[in-house]
Amino acid sequence: MREDRFVWVMQPDFLLAPSQLSLFEKALEDLQNHRPIQYIIGETHFGSLSLKVREEVxxxxxETLELVHWVCEVARQFPHEIHIxxxxxxxxxxPISLGLALPNAALTAIDVSEKAIGLATENAALYHQDIAFVQADVLLLDQLPQSYDMIVSNPPYVRELEKKEMSRNVLDYxxxxxLYVPDSDPLIFYRKIAHLAQQSLKQGGALFFEINEYLGEETNYLLSQLGFRDCEIRKDIFGKDRMIKAIK
Ligand SMILES: C[S@@+](CC[C@H](N)C(=O)[O-])C[C@H]1O[C@@H](n2cnc3c(N)ncnc32)[C@H](O)[C@@H]1O
Structure with a gap:
């Protein structure tokens, strides 16, 4: 691909075929309408991975990659097979990043969205990762499929009131x-997942969340109230409270 680009630059007379040109024109129009480039090309980078993306996902x-690095740091202290x-x-x-980094990890992943589960399955196949994908609404679950050494989640956490700070590429596409949670209960996912983790996380197991930068203290308080210990908040590369770890 790199070589192709080089060849194009070296050929000032190179002309695109009409079908190729119309693709470019459509992409330009989409960009002017704030459609994210990742949806236009159908791909994004996550660390060293190239993942497929589509509008519904x-x-x-x-920032989420920083959470993955933290999970890996802790997971490497487990000598045996770990269930995440x-x-x-x-x-x-x-889970794809964790699977590649942690050969001793057995991975399960849940999402309510059928589109997300379909795409995640395609991405896992690209990297030959054997992940058990489950379509389920976590807010309706009474219990998790099994017990785990670690539970990680980047759940929806943006309050409706924060929409005014957001750009059109996110809001419109x-x-x-x-993304969104009600202003009246922004920690709805954290509370539910923490309750489920109280039953299904092994003793000494770790719960990791990506968090809303404005709700670090509230999330910390919630987890402590629910009996988790050693809660630790970390900032992201932008200096914002972005992730939390808690131990059962
Ligand atoms: C902030 S996104 C995180 C996606 C991905 N983990 C990442 O970090 O890029 C939240 C995900 O939670 C899923 N989700 C929303 N409500 C859910 C629910 N009730 N049960 C399970 N998953 C849900 C969404 O479909 C979405 O994929």
Missing amino acids: LIPRP LDIGTGSGCI EPALA
């Missing part, structure tokens, strides 16, 4: 299901 963010669950898997970026 959230484009993975670099990802809740709200979207493109599958979290990314799935609301993946």
Whole structure:
């Protein structure tokens, strides 16, 4: 591909075929309408991975990669096979990265969205990762499929009131299901997942969340109230409270 680009530059007389030109024109129009480039080309990068993305599924963010690195740091301290669950898997970026980094990990991933589960399955196949994908609404679950050493989640956490800070590429194109929570109960997913984790996380197991930068203290308080210990908040590369770890 790189070679192709080089060849094009070296040929000033190179002309695109009309069908190729119309693709470019359509892409330009889409960009002017704020459609994310990742949806236009159908691909995004997550660390060293190239993942497929489609409009119905959230484009993975670099902050989430920082969460993955933290999970790996802790997971490497487990000498035996470890069972890890990802809740709200979207493109599958979290379990695929964990699977590649941790040969001793057995991975399960849940999402309510059929489109997300379909895409995550395609992405896992690209990287030959054997991940058990489950379509389920975590808010309706009474219990998790089995017990785990670690549970990780980047759940929806943007309050409606924060929409005014957001740009059109996110507001107009990314799935609301993946992003928003009611202003009246912004920690709805954290509370539910923490309750489920109280039953299904092994003693000494770790719960990791990506968090809303404005709700770090509230999330910390919630997890402590639910009996988790050693809660630790970490900031992302932009200096914002972005992730939390808690131990059962
Ligand atoms: C913020 S996105 C995270 C996606 C992916 N893990 C990432 O980091 O890019 C939240 C995900 O949670 C899923 N989700 C929303 N509500 C859910 C529910 N009730 N049960 C399970 N998954 C849900 C969405 O479909 C979406 O894929």
